[in-house]
Structure formats: structure tokens, C-alpha cells
Amino acid sequence: MAGVESKLRYRDARNGDVDTLAELVVRLKRLNEEFDSMLTVRDDIKVVSRSYISSAVKDKNCIVIVAEYKGKVVGLLKADLRERRFSQPMREGRIIEFYIMPEYRKHGSGTEMLHHAIEKMKHMGVQMISAEFPSQNKISVQFYAKQGFRPITNIHSKLL
Amino acid sequence: MPKKNEKTEELYKLAVRYSKFYGGKISVTPSVPVRSLDDFSIWYTPGVAAVSRAIEKKHELSFELTSRWNTIAIVSDGTRVLGLGNVGPEAAMPVMEGKAMIFKYLGGVNAVPLTVNVHDQQGIFNTVSALEPAFGGFNLEDIESPKCFYLLDNLRKSLKVPVWHDDQQGTAGATLAGLLSSMRMTGRKPSQTKVVFLGTGAANVATARILSVAGFDIGNIVMVDSKGVLNPDRDDMDELMLHNPWKYDLAIKTNGERIKGSLKDALKGADAMVAASGPGPNRFPKEFIKGMNKDAIVFLLANPVPEIWPWEAKAMGAKIVATGRSDFPNQVNNSIIFPALFRGALDSRASTITDEMIVAASSEIAKYAYEKGSTEEHIIPTMKEWEVYPNVAAAVARKAVEQKIAKHSMSAKKFHDNAERIIEGSRMTLSALIKSRLIKMPPQ
Incomplete structure (x- = not known):
């Protein structure tokens, strides 16, 4: 049976990955949608995801990392590099997109990928790391708590 | 099949008439002699106080000194009764009474039907847990999926008496029995038999799990639902992860070949098919059976009408065909x-x-x-x-x-x-x- 025989490999995203990465972004946004109706995806999600990830791959102010299994892209982590205006430390890396295909989850792949990204950002001078995800996503809450993250800002929303 | 419908209509009429005549199907009968009312002082007070005290000291004795050793509860919230759907706890009662009658007649088990007006999974969990002291076991019945998976898994872990969900395990057990027998007849071994499941409801999800315990290779099992072949690349995987982790788990573990597509693709080269999807006939094109291996085994378990008629499956090359019905050969029951x-x-x-x-x-x-x-x-x-x-x-x-x-x-x-x-x-x-x-x- 198919399964994870060797660990995933992690590398920087390339232009050639854009189509697959756009699909992963769509999957992530649809997953987020499950947690809250205010995260309902827009009808043109595929188009916007593609243009979003295609510019992110070239953008110096963010990093995009892919997870590969036997040459196939199965995961994505995108983080923005930000300057904090009022607080210190000032250089923050904020994880905005983080998705691994279902089959390749567990086996520590999420932790591995996160650490890969953190190492990379450290080298780039990042001093603190944050992650954005839906409040109701208990799986993410637990994952980041285990990695030593704690909530520092709440964003509360309501429809008008 | 007008004849069959007439017969069913007749049975419907009789069932209502007889139910009224007998006022239900079960009753409680003492199992001790009452020679005179003096015996009450043994069976009841003051004698019974000593029995009570003995059990208070050692709870285990409740299995010896009361009927608990042979008494189970049939618990249903009435959300998925037969093919009727969510009829509610009152309407589920005649079905549970019938189940209790079968338990007694075929197994000698005292079964008490308890249809409950609790519908959330934690509520049912708490209700069943609260009833544990009175019963030697629990049969969960006609509770909708995926709530039923949660309840079985968690009650099994938490209670010290057997918990059973017949729609999952009973169907899985009967299906496995039929498969093993058919495989023996067609010279097949579990480890080399490719089984395709049509439908991913409680019964088939449970059967797939049981098959993997019985020596089948789970990678050789392929599950198909209304969206096609279950595989870990499907768009609905994250939804399943959150709402039906049991099916999600199967999506990752089954289908080692990573087949994608429809039932037709899944059946190519399959040895056996277990359909428990929805009432037929013509639920899927009968020609799909042709793609299966020689001497194919085909179980068409939808009620009241199998997915396709058994003779159609036979005409397409199936060697052994079973259904859920008593009026056709090979009832998987x-x-x-x-x-x-x-x-x-x-x-x-x-x-x-x-x-x-x-x-x-x-x-x-x-x-x-x-x-x-x-x-x-x-x-x-x-x-x-x-x-x-x-x-x-x-x-x-x-x-x-x-x-x-x-x-x-x-x-x-x-x-x-x-x-x-x-x-x-x-x-x-x-x-x-x-x-x-x-x-x-x-x-x-």
C-alpha cells in the first residue's frame, strides 16, 4: 500500500510549483471555511489563489517553502516577513499559509516543515515567529501550543 | 415488481393489527417461583436487603445475584430507523421491541428497549454511561452516522461491559461471514482478495475495518461513495477529517493502488463487491460487474430493494450474489x-x-x-x-x-x-x- 516510507523534503518554492501551490492554497482556504462562515471562500478562489501564490514566490518580503514526497509537491508554508512598528523584537516572520496533503500529515511532517521554515527565517534575521489561522481550528491551536507558541493578539469579527 | 409490493403492503397491515392486538411484543416475566406471598419476603424485603448489602460490598456480585448477567439495553435515539430515517424515539420503539424479541428467541438474552429523547453525542454517551449499573451490555441501534462511530468508540473505551452497535458491527460480522464462505467456495484467500465497497455509511465503514482485522490487506480494499473512489487526494478530505475521521482514516489506508474515478474504475479486477449504498434497482449500471475478476462475489445489501437485481448481477458474470432480503437466496442478515x-x-x-x-x-x-x-x-x-x-x-x-x-x-x-x-x-x-x-x- 502507498504510505509515507521516507521523510518529506523541504525546499524553497520555484515558479514551476505555482500550479500545485495554488491548488494547496485552495484546499487550505476550503479547510478554513469549515471553521467559520465568515471564512467562506469567494467564487473565484482558484484564480485569486494562483495570482497570489505566483507573486508570493517572487516576493522578497515573504518566504514560500514546499514539502516534497518523491518529487511531488505535497505541502506548502508561506510566511510574511514583517517589521513591527511599536514593539520589539522588531523582525517578525508570520506564517500565513501552512498546508500538508492529508496522506502526508502526522509522522511529524508538520513539525519538520515548521522547523525548516523557522531556521530559514532565523538566517534572514527574523527574531520572532507568529502564525495566523482560524480561531476555531483546534488542531492548529494544539499544534502551535506544542511548538511553544501562545496567543498574543485576538482578531474578532462580525458581519455588517 | 408489483407482486412483492402487494406482499409488503399485506405485511404492513398485519403488523399494525397484531401490534394492537398484543399491545407490543415483549413483557417482563419473573424468573423465580412465587409459591405464596410469603416468598416476597425472600425476593423482596426484608430478604433482599442482604443481597443489596452483598453487592454494595462487591459490585461484581450484581452479575451473580441479579439478572444483570443476562440483561442488556437496546438504546436508540431514533435518528436512523431502518430505511425510514429520523422517525424519533417513540416511533423507534416497535423496532427496538422487535430486536429485543429476536435477542431473546435466538440468543436467550433479555434485552430492554430504551428509546431516548437525547440526540447529541455527548448526551447519549452520558445516558448510556449512567445506565451501566443496571445492564450487562448495550446494543446501540439505529443511531445516525457519524454520531454512531463516536458513541461506539468512546463507550467501548469507557464502559466495563460490552457495547455493540449492530448497524456497524452486526452488519460487518454478517458480511464477513458471507464473504469468508463465498471465498472458500471460489478458492480465494483474504490476503489476496480485492474488495470494493459501494457506500461509506456505518455498515461499510465498519466492515472495511473488520476485514483488515480478518487478514484482508487494507490496501486491497477500495471504497466508493457518491463522489467516486475514496482516495487521499479528494477535495473533501479536510471536511472528512473534521466531521468523519473514521472515513478519513479509511481514505488514507485503503486503495493502495490510489485508484481515482468511479465505481467502474474500482471494480476493474476486483474479486468482491459489497454494496450498502441506497435502495435500487439500477443504482449503478449492471455492466460494471463485467469488469470484475472471474467468479466474482457480489453483495447487494440495500433494503428494501438491492442496488441491482441479483439475477442481473449473475447475468453479468457474478458467481455468488447475496442481498439483505429473506426472499432471495443468501440473505446477509x-x-x-x-x-x-x-x-x-x-x-x-x-x-x-x-x-x-x-x-x-x-x-x-x-x-x-x-x-x-x-x-x-x-x-x-x-x-x-x-x-x-x-x-x-x-x-x-x-x-x-x-x-x-x-x-x-x-x-x-x-x-x-x-x-x-x-x-x-x-x-x-x-x-x-x-x-x-x-x-x-x-x-x-
Whole structure:
């Protein structure tokens, strides 16, 4: 049976990955949608995801990392590099997109990928790391708590 | 099939009429003699206080000094009753009464129907947990999926008495029995048999899990639902992860070849098909069967009408065809499993019903069929072959002993004879009541 025989490999995203990465972004946004109706995806999600990830791959102010299994892209982590205006430390890396295909989850792949990204950002001078995800996503809450993250800002929303 | 419908209509009418005549199907009868009212001071106060005190000191004694050893509850919230759907707890009662009657008649088990007005999974969990002191086991019935998966998994872990969900395990056990028997007839081994499931409801999800315990290669199992072949690249995987982790788990573990597409693609080169999807006929094009391997085994378990008619499956090359109906050959019926399985679990005082105990029951049924001379039209015993029940009870009880989850240990022969005595006693009691006209014949 198919399964994870060797660990995933992690590398920087390339232009050639854009189509697959756009699909992963769509999957992530649809997953987020499950947690809250205010995260309902827009009808043109595929188009916007593609243009979003295609510019992110070239953008110096963010990093995009892919997870590969036997040459196939199965995961994505995108983080923005930000300057904090009022607080210190000032250089923050904020994880905005983080998705691994279902089959390749567990086996520590999420932790591995996160650490890969953190190492990379450290080298780039990042001093603190944050992650954005839906409040109701208990799986993410637990994952980041285990990695030593704690909530520092709440964003509360309501429809008008 | 107008004839069949007429027959069903007639049965509907009779069932309502008789239910009214008898005022339901079960009652509670004392199991002790009352020679005079003086006996009450033994069975009730003051005598009973000593029994109470004994149990207070040692709770285990409730299995010896009260009827708990042979009494289970049938719990339903009425959300998925037969093919009727969510009819509610009151309307579920006649079905649960019927189940209790079968438990008693075929397994000698006292089963108390409890239809509850609680519908959230935590609420049902709490209700069943609260009832534990009164019962030797629980049969969950007609509770919708995926709530039923949660309840079975969590109650099994938390209670110290067996918990069973017949729609999952009973169907899985009966299906496995039929498969094992058919495979023996067609010269197949579990480890090399490719099985396709159509439908991913409670029954098929449970059957796929049981098959992997019974020596089938889970990678050789392919599941198909209304969206096509289940595989880990499907768009709905994250939704399943959050709302139906049992199906999600199967999506990752099954389908080693990573087949994508439709039922037709899945059936190519398959040895067996288990359909439990939705009422037929013409649920899928019968020609799909042609793509299966030689001597294909096809189970069409939808009720009241199988996914396609059995003769159509045969015409397309299926060697063995089974359905859920009693008026066609090879009825895959839970009633062949649950009465005996509970008999064995109760007699061995098993703390739970393991998947291995279910496999033991199925294997015993397949063995019985083989020894009696199974044919393509008779792959599993019917309820009339009631001597199979003590055999199954003994196989289940011995498995519990082997797995060290039984409080009572006896030889297979003793378990068998004990089960036979109890089941026979139950049938004899009923026939004595009928003979003495305490239970009247139905009105004409």
C-alpha cells in the first residue's frame, strides 16, 4: 500500500510549483471555511489563489517553502516577513499559509516543515515567529501550543 | 415488481393489527417461583436487603445475584430507523421491541428497549454511561452516522461491559461471514482478495475495518461513495477529517493502488463487491460487474430493494450474489450474528466485544456453512438453522478468554452447552406459553 516510507523534503518554492501551490492554497482556504462562515471562500478562489501564490514566490518580503514526497509537491508554508512598528523584537516572520496533503500529515511532517521554515527565517534575521489561522481550528491551536507558541493578539469579527 | 409490493403492503397491515392486538411484543416475566406471598419476603424485603448489602460490598456480585448477567439495553435515539430515517424515539420503539424479541428467541438474552429523547453525542454517551449499573451490555441501534462511530468508540473505551452497535458491527460480522464462505467456495484467500465497497455509511465503514482485522490487506480494499473512489487526494478530505475521521482514516489506508474515478474504475479486477449504498434497482449500471475478476462475489445489501437485481448481477458474470432480503437466496442478515455474539460475550463475562471476537463469530458461521455443504445459493446459514447459534456463542466466548478480557473461562464445549441450554430454554418458555394459550394465536 502507498504510505509515507521516507521523510518529506523541504525546499524553497520555484515558479514551476505555482500550479500545485495554488491548488494547496485552495484546499487550505476550503479547510478554513469549515471553521467559520465568515471564512467562506469567494467564487473565484482558484484564480485569486494562483495570482497570489505566483507573486508570493517572487516576493522578497515573504518566504514560500514546499514539502516534497518523491518529487511531488505535497505541502506548502508561506510566511510574511514583517517589521513591527511599536514593539520589539522588531523582525517578525508570520506564517500565513501552512498546508500538508492529508496522506502526508502526522509522522511529524508538520513539525519538520515548521522547523525548516523557522531556521530559514532565523538566517534572514527574523527574531520572532507568529502564525495566523482560524480561531476555531483546534488542531492548529494544539499544534502551535506544542511548538511553544501562545496567543498574543485576538482578531474578532462580525458581519455588517 | 408489483407482486412483492402487494406482499409488503399485506405485511404492513398485519403488523399494525397484531401490534394492537398484543399491545407490543415483549413483557417482563419473573424468573423465580412465587409459591405464596410469603416468598416476597425472600425476593423482596426484608430478604433482599442482604443481597443489596452483598453487592454494595462487591459490585461484581450484581452479575451473580441479579439478572444483570443476562440483561442488556437496546438504546436508540431514533435518528436512523431502518430505511425510514429520523422517525424519533417513540416511533423507534416497535423496532427496538422487535430486536429485543429476536435477542431473546435466538440468543436467550433479555434485552430492554430504551428509546431516548437525547440526540447529541455527548448526551447519549452520558445516558448510556449512567445506565451501566443496571445492564450487562448495550446494543446501540439505529443511531445516525457519524454520531454512531463516536458513541461506539468512546463507550467501548469507557464502559466495563460490552457495547455493540449492530448497524456497524452486526452488519460487518454478517458480511464477513458471507464473504469468508463465498471465498472458500471460489478458492480465494483474504490476503489476496480485492474488495470494493459501494457506500461509506456505518455498515461499510465498519466492515472495511473488520476485514483488515480478518487478514484482508487494507490496501486491497477500495471504497466508493457518491463522489467516486475514496482516495487521499479528494477535495473533501479536510471536511472528512473534521466531521468523519473514521472515513478519513479509511481514505488514507485503503486503495493502495490510489485508484481515482468511479465505481467502474474500482471494480476493474476486483474479486468482491459489497454494496450498502441506497435502495435500487439500477443504482449503478449492471455492466460494471463485467469488469470484475472471474467468479466474482457480489453483495447487494440495500433494503428494501438491492442496488441491482441479483439475477442481473449473475447475468453479468457474478458467481455468488447475496442481498439483505429473506426472499432471495443468501440473505446477509445481522440476526445471524448479534444474538449469538451477545450470548458468548455475556457467558464469558467479557468486558468488551473486540473486533477479533466478531471475526471469530463470522469464521464460525462460514465454517458451519461449509461443513453443512454450502452452495452458491446457500453461503450462510439462515435463522432457521439455529444450532449454529451455540457454536458461534462458544467461539466468541473462547476468543474473549484467549484475549484475557473474560471473567469466566470454560472449555468451548461447556460454553456451547451452556449457550444451547439458555437458548433452548428461551424457546421452550415461549412455546409453553403458546401451548397453554397464555400467548394467543393472532386474530384471523
